[in-house]
Amino acid sequence: MQKINLQAISQEEMVSPRSKYRVLRRHISQHLRAQDKDDREPPYEIEHVILSSGKKNFPYHVHASCWELYYVLSGIGKIRTDTGISNIGVGDSIMCPPGEAHQ
Structure with a gap:
């Protein structure tokens, strides 16, 4: 079993060159995988994402x-x-x- 608290995961900001797209995200599944002694890759990815008011995540x-x-x-x-x-x-x-x- 792997366990991590959301607050222990660093938040990454992605912003497009003209700032039309902006997202703050935490890669939950990547951090849990790092704890797996067998380094198994799960068949899914989980992220915690925050969109700022008026922004879009991707085109x-x-x-x-x-x-x-x-x-x-x-x-x-x-x-x-x-x-x-x-x-x-x-x-x-x-x-x-x-x-x-x-x-």
């Missing part, structure tokens, strides 16, 4: 083989998919399968 994009799951801990926002733009808020879970464009 509209699609993954060929990766699933993404979002869970909203606080605040409100919008998610864009092929079917349009949806409002999201605290407690919402959003899953984007491979091949589904999202932002």
